[in-house]
Amino acid sequence: xxxxxxxxxxxxxxxxxxxxxxxxxxxxxxxxxxxxxxxxxxxxxxxxxxxxxxxxxxxxxxxxxxxxxxxxxxxxxxxxxxxxxxxxxxxxxxxxxxxxxxxxxxxxxxxxxxxxxxxxxxxxxxxxxxxxxxxxxxxxxxxxxxxxxxxxxxxxxxxxxxxxxxxxxxxxxxxxxxxxxxxxxxxxxxxxxxxxxxxxxxxxxxxxxxxxxxxxxxxxxxxxxxxxxxxxxxxxxxxxxxxxxxxx
Amino acid sequence: xxxxxxxxxxxxxxxxxxxxxxxxxxxxxxxxxxxxxxxxxxxxxxxxxxxxxxxxxxxxxxxxxxxxxxxxxxxxxxxxxxxxxxxxxxxxxxxxxxxxxxxxxxxxxxxxxxxxxxxxxxxxxxxxxxxxxxxxxxxxxxxxxxxxxxxxxx
Numbered sequence: 353x354x355x356x357x358x359x360x361x362x363x364x365x366x367x368x369x370x371x372x373x374x375x376x377x378x379x380x381x382x383x384x385x386x387x388x389x390x391x392x393x394x395x396x397x398x399x400x401x402x403x404x405x406x407x408x409x410x411x412x413x414x415x416x417x418x419x420x421x422x423x424x425x426x427x428x429x430x431x432x433x434x435x436x437x438x439x440x441x442x443x444x445x446x447x448x449x450x451x452x453x454x455x456x457x458x459x460x461x462x463x464x465x466x467x468x469x470x471x472x473x474x475x476x477x478x479x480x481x482x483x484x485x486x487x488x489x490x491x492x493x494x495x496x497x498x499x500x501x502x503x504x505x506x507x508x509x510x511x512x513x514x515x516x517x518x519x520x521x522x523x524x525x526x527x528x529x530x531x532x533x534x535x536x537x538x539x540x541x542x543x544x545x546x547x548x549x550x551x552x553x554x555x556x557x558x559x560x561x562x563x564x565x566x567x568x569x570x571x572x573x574x575x576x577x578x579x580x581x582x583x584x585x586x587x588x589x590x591x592x593x594x595x596x597x598x599x600x
Numbered sequence: 601x602x603x604x605x606x607x608x609x610x611x612x613x614x615x616x617x618x619x620x621x622x623x624x625x626x627x628x629x630x631x632x633x634x635x636x637x638x639x640x641x642x643x644x645x646x647x648x649x650x651x652x653x654x655x656x657x658x659x660x661x662x663x664x665x666x667x668x669x670x671x672x673x674x675x676x677x678x679x680x681x682x683x684x685x686x687x688x689x690x691x692x693x694x695x696x697x698x699x700x701x702x703x704x705x706x707x708x709x710x711x712x713x714x715x716x717x718x719x720x721x722x723x724x725x726x727x728x729x730x731x732x733x734x735x736x737x738x739x740x741x742x743x744x745x746x747x748x749x750x751x752x753x754x
Contacts, residue, residue, distance in 0.1 A: 398730035402696065407728055436608045472721045473694030477704075479636040517612065521620050525627070534635040534657060536704055541726040550728040 362439045364581045365590050371574040379571025382564050389415075389561025397554050409467045411558055414541075415565040416459035417485070421523060423453030423569065424488060424516075427495070428523075431516030434509065441577075443509035444584065446516055447499055448576035452569055454492035461485060472536055480529035481537035484522060491519040505584075637704045643715075644683035650709045656685055657704040657723070665699055678703060689717040696722035 360366045393411030400407040427446055434442035464482070465475045476482065495512050502508035530539045541549045548555040585591045627634065637657035638648040648654050658678030665676040672691055676699075677684045687705050697703060702723035707716045 398732075400728045401731040401734040402724060403728075410728075432612065435612055436605055471694070471696055471724055473696075474719075474721055477636065477721065480634050517616065518619065520616070521623055533631070534637050534639070536636055536721060536723055538724055538726040541728065549726050551730065551733065553730070554728055 362437075362441050364440060364444070364585050365588075367441060368578055368581050371578060375571050375574035375578070378567050378574070382567025382569070382571055385560050385564030386415075386568055387564070389557045389559070389564050392557035393561060397557050398551075403471055406467065406470050409463050410541075411561050413460060413463040413467060414558060415562045416456045416463060418562055419565050419569055420453055420457035420460050420485070420488060421526060422566070423449055423456060424491070424519060425523060427453065427516040428520035431513035434513040435517060443513060444577055444580045445573070446495065446509075446512050448573050448580055450492055450495045450499065450512070452572055452576075454489060454496060456565075456569070457485065457489040457492055461489060477536050479535040479537060480533040481526065481535050484526040484529050487522055488519075488526060491515065491522065495519075639680045640678060640683040640685045641680055643685050643709065648709055650711060653706065653708055653718075655704050655706045656687065656709075656715050656717075657702065658685065660697070660699050660701050660703055662699045678705070685715050686713070687715045687717050687720075689720055691720070693720055694722040696724055 360370075390411050394408050397408070397411075399405055427449055430442040430445045430449070433439050434446070461482075464485075468477075469475050495515050498511045498515060499508055502511055529535060530537055542555070582591055582594075637655035640656070640658045642648055643656060648656070656678065658680045661677040661679050661684055665674065667674045673688070674690075674693065675686065675688045677686050679685075687707075689705065689707075697720065702725070704721045704723060705715065705717035706719040706721075710716050
């Protein structure tokens, strides 16, 4: 197998140059898809027979929840890569991604609470799904806190990587909480193997919104990583040259 | 693979495995506490404690909802299609409460076998459908089988 891309990805300089080309197009595409998906869902998709217009919060809630989990999965993988291969880029990624994931988890929790009040009759209930997503949010907060408290960079890299990997255990719990236990939260409307539990004019805007959120997050994390690379590599020749020639 | 990397990989895998096994056992042991509510079958089998605050959940039995004419008092039965439990409640029910709807009630099991609820929450399923589709489905069902009542509650 050809591992050149993997080694290239490990080079901050190479990543900086590569992501400079891709960050803006990916981010713009994400923004566009998000606006189309959310706008379509909120304004034009049909109402639900049971919940009326209230269900439309799904177009914000589901993409945010999906991203909160996916971002954590990526943190876990990065943590793993750092702990085994000591790759320089991994902690840069973890530091850049954690606040974005935390924001997504917060949006999912808040929009869920706002949705819960009119449909279930309560803002919050300590069921397995809600609690495990709160734990996910707190894991993000823990990683951010560790990053900011530990002044020794090597120690911070190590600590955040360990928390990222161990927190992975929470992901299957979130995913299957609605199947393993009695919860107030309903089971998933989407799965890779089955037909969605809603007609196309409802799931298509949702799918577009989810893709939009993904691209948006990828664009954002590239930009955050670029600044982090410049900061960490400030003593290297290529960063010095770049700053001398172009400014930042 | 480099020997030291291989060692780290194995250590990490072992740690993750042990931790997930430990957590799995903890969650399994706490299963009854993690479940948000008792099902009517669990209550009928006597698994739910009496006179302690618990939650009971199930589907509201069709035709079982009786409202008091003068107060907010309401009684209804919930079922999991094996057993059912009678619930009494005084207060405003959530918008989604209706016959055939899943609900979760918080309250106490009285010694006469009636569940006295202090809070009623509505559950909804993962299916979403435009109202026109539900109407069409109901119509189609009535045409093919005029005697059976519709499964889709409006």
